[in-house]
Amino acid sequence: MxxxxxxxxxxxxxxxxxxxxxxxxxxxxxxxxxxxxxxxxxxxxxxxxxxxxxxxxxLGCRSPWVMAGLLAGAADRLGWRRADLRVLDVAAGNGVSGEALDSVGLGVAGRYGTDLVEAARAAALRDRPAVYDDYLTLDLLSLSHRQRTVVAGWGCNVLCCVAPVGVRRSELPPAALAAAAALLADDALVAYMHDPAHGVPDPVTAGLWREHAGALGAHELERRRYVHRLTVSGAPFELEGVVWRVSRR
Ligand SMILES: C[S@@+](CC[C@H](N)C(=O)[O-])C[C@H]1O[C@@H](n2cnc3c(N)ncnc32)[C@H](O)[C@@H]1O
Structure with a gap:
């Protein structure tokens, strides 16, 4: 302690x-x-x-660094220069996930955060004032016109969600992720975590991208199972790290 x-x-x-x-x-x-x-x-x-x-x-949570590594690998395979990427970190919390992007040289060109709760933004500014170029408190499920304009204006071509996406109480709703994806550049990477337990299929599908993000092309680039963290008793809590390429040309 x-x-x-x-x-x-x-x-x-x-x-x-x-x-x-x-x-x-x-x-x-x-x-x-x-x-x-x-x-x-x-x-x-x-x-x-x-x-x-x-x-x-x-609890040994490794997701911020695992997800940064998956994104960097996907960008490299596409021939996208890591230093040119502008990253939107949703469910950014107090900035641990934004800071982890440094470990792989992502977000040099721009790094932006959003979270549902104001205390997250306040903590990120308090504890990691240099991590984000800007950080907004907002609900991705009910964005105002002004919020859409500001986030789209950040010009991000990477979306990073270091929080499980799904339909359970503790998860970020898939429609929230898709709403954020709709504000990205026309050709972008989207990374998120999914809990494959209980036999529930990943709710983020090519159909969801088309419906909410207006995407013409959506391709899954990576899906890797890893230990997100331990439970209180020390059992491994596994998730999947997922990366999509979503394009609207
Ligand atoms: C597990 S924390 C992850 C924080 C950070 N990404 C990290 O890696 O440390 C999950 C975050 O998701 C945010 N969150 C939960 N539900 C949300 C929602 N519906 N919309 C936006 N953010 C949400 C919470 O406020 C919390 O900050």
Whole structure:
């Protein structure tokens, strides 16, 4: 358990809960104790360092670096220069996924973040002020005209979603991913994570791209199973990393 400003934080003793319901105990130096769930993002991001301590270190989450590597590999195979790519990081949280793009030289030409909760943007600006050229708090399922204009104006040709996409409560809705894809340049890469458990097929299909993103061409370039992180009890929690090329010419 690492020391953090004014408090310490650790995972509570618990049986493996539903993903996202993991219980975190925060002990303040003035004697107060606070309990929160892992996916209580508003509160989690307001406590500096707790996301990194619990998710990255204790649970060993590797997805930001795995997804950056998949995107870099796909770009290389297409002959796209990594340094020229402009990346839209959706569900960007406090910027760990944006920062991981540095490890493969992605986002040099531009790197932009969005998230549903304002606490994510505030934490990214607080903890990683140099990572994003711009960062908006927005709901991809109900974008205003102004938000569409601003995000499209960023001119991104890569969409990176380091959060599972699917129909469960803890996942980003597929239509939200497709709405973001609709704001990309005419020829772009889209990377996201999918949980193949429970026999549910990946809801992001070529049909969804056509319906929501106006895409004429949509090709899956990569689908790789990997260990996203551990559960509380140390069991591997596997996801698929997926990369598509979506074009509208
Ligand atoms: C697991 S965190 C990942 C954060 C960051 N990408 C990373 O790798 O550290 C998932 C993020 O998805 C965001 N999120 C969840 N549902 C969302 C939605 N419907 N629209 C946009 N963001 C959402 C949460 O606010 C949270 O910041």
């Amino acid at each position: 690492g020391a953090l400003p004014g408090f310490t934080a650790e995972l509570a003793e618990q049986e493996d809960p539903e993903i996202g319901d993991e219980l975190i105990v925060v002990r303040w130096t003035d004697g107060r104790t606070e309990r929160l769930r892992l996916h209580d993002y508003e509160r989690l991001y307001s406590l500096p360092g707790v996301y990194e301590q619990i998710v990255t270190e204790r």
